[in-house]
């Protein structure tokens with residue numbers, strides 16, 4: 001393997017022949033059975049993204065049904081029991097099955113492209129993670145159709161969720177499926193960390209890494225530290241429920257607050273796990289649509305890292321009304337306010353980048369500007385509820401519902417839709433309609449504020465969250481009706497994007513490799529990228545390789561990789577000096593079989609613990625097949 005600067009890499013004499021051979025090596029098998037064997041990072045990433053958006057749609061429909069039920073006083077459209085299932089499923093699916101997986105999906109798709117490599121570090125593990133996620137989601141949503149859906153809220157507090165107060169299967173489904181799919185979050189995180197640290201194109205030292213890659217790296221580390229907490233808590237709970245351990249049962253010497261500590265030790269970082277990649281998306285979009293290097297690259301990187309760290313020290317602000325000692329709680333107020341500092345650094349760097357720039361107001365940029373407006377409001381109410389006296393007043397009211405939708409939808413969903421418009425041409429090879437994109441944005445922006453702003457007032461007037469109805473005398477009817485109308489406008493806004501996407505796939509204008517004139521490596525690949533991503537692994541000399549190449553008219557590449565095996569370049573962690581070549585494994589069915597076997601254990605345990613033991617042996621068997629050494633890896 002050598003680094004070279006051929007005049008025009010695409011015109012090298014051997015390249016046509018090379019391309020066919022590369023294509024054959026990296027090709028994913030066709031057919032239905034072939035579909036289950038795919039391990040390619042872009043296939044897996046795309047599946048994560050599509051599946052997550054389907055869950056967004058389903059959970060969104062639940063959100064609309066909730067709003068319809070609350071539109072007027074004393075409505076009987078959804079009864080109390082179903083209402084509990086609906087808000088629990090809405091929250092659970094949005095947080096666990098939409099927000100995190102969709103961010104992972106974008107990272108799995110774009111990190112390898114942005115760092116200039118051909119796949120991820122452990123392609124089979126990647127596929128395994130996807131099937132775990134898919135099966136977990138289907139089982140959880142299936143439980144709603146079988147009327148055994150969880151109904152104890154998305155954070156599933158004990159003692160409500162204990163066997164005594166929640167008999168039936170609902171909570172069992174919640175605990176087992178949450179434990180199960182967090183495995184998938186962990187596999188994605190490990191993949192992303194190793195790929196980012198060891199597989200970057202030569203020359204892409206850490207301080208040249210695109211900001212989205214930084215954000216995905218921080219997200220992955222946060223997943224590694226946060227997810228085990230929820231896996232532990234839900235495992236302890238399932239043990240309490242199935243084999244009568246007493247971890248959370250007071251009569252048996254257990255401690256209910258332990259649940260809240262474990263859950264929020266995961267739960268607070270979770271919202272930042274969703275936010276951090278969104279911050280990376282915003283920086284990426286701002287760079288491209290101002291067409292100049294971002295202001296404060298280092299400050300942006302350090303503040304994302306700081307957000308990652310600090311977010312682990314805030315969890316008790318979810319527990320201000322549980323009667324913990326005052327001094328301890330004051331610490332958590334201070335920490336909660338502190339996180340506004342790195343968040344502010346991000347905002348100010350972006351404002352400085354936009355200042356005086358010739359901004360192109362394309363659709364992705366609009367969603368980013370919408371983010372600014374909404375996220376700042378959500379951040380301010382966040383600082384308000386970090387104050388204990390204020391929080392004690394609004395705890396468990398609609399003020400909170402307003403606050404966290406401002407943060408989650410403003411902070412994550414708006415940038416996410418912007419990023420979807422931005423990267424769409426790369427993923428599909430087609431452009432989306434700009435006109436429809438702008439309609440979608442304005443409908444969603446107005447609809448969002450009409451839905452959620454009145455909830456602040458409702459909360460201050462004392463309307464609790466999680467009530468299926470209210471009496472007329474409370475005077476909450478008008479604002480609730482307004483919020484419901486808003487939610488329909490919001491849904492229409494998202495609907496326009498959905499139609500835009502479908503239309504684009506069928507009829508959209510074809511996209512060139514770099515339609516927005518962006519500077520990062522993913523735009524050096526074809527649209528959509530070839531199965532091997534890059535014909536030649538690029539060599540990078542700055543943070544903006546495509547802008548450099550535009551000026552210089554040439555680019556350096558790696559040569560000497562074999563074309564008959566799945567080879568990728570390994571580089572050193574800090575400076576990305578090439579250190580070797582790694583051969584990646586071929587497509588196989590075993591990750592799928594293994595995920596199915598594992599899921600049998602997690603579903604079966606709800607009915608009898610013995611199924612877990614049986615599944616354990618089945619999984620062990622599939623792993624042997626998965627890792628069985630095959631010929632091509634043994635030659636030379």
Ligand code: HEM
Nearest residue numbers: 060063064066087088091094099153154408465466467487
């Ligand atoms: C389509 C737009 C949405 C609408 C109309 C909507 C509506 C609502 C409403 C009315 C509630 C309160 C139910 C109650 O307390 O009685 C709620 C709860 C919640 N929502 Fe949304 N929401 C939407 C999108 C989202 C998104 C995108 C997320 C996360 C990424 C999200 C996460 C949550 C969570 C975590 C809860 C709390 C559930 C619980 O109390 O256990 N929502 N939503």
Ligand SMILES: [Cu+2]
Nearest residue numbers: 268314317318
């Ligand atoms: Cu929090």
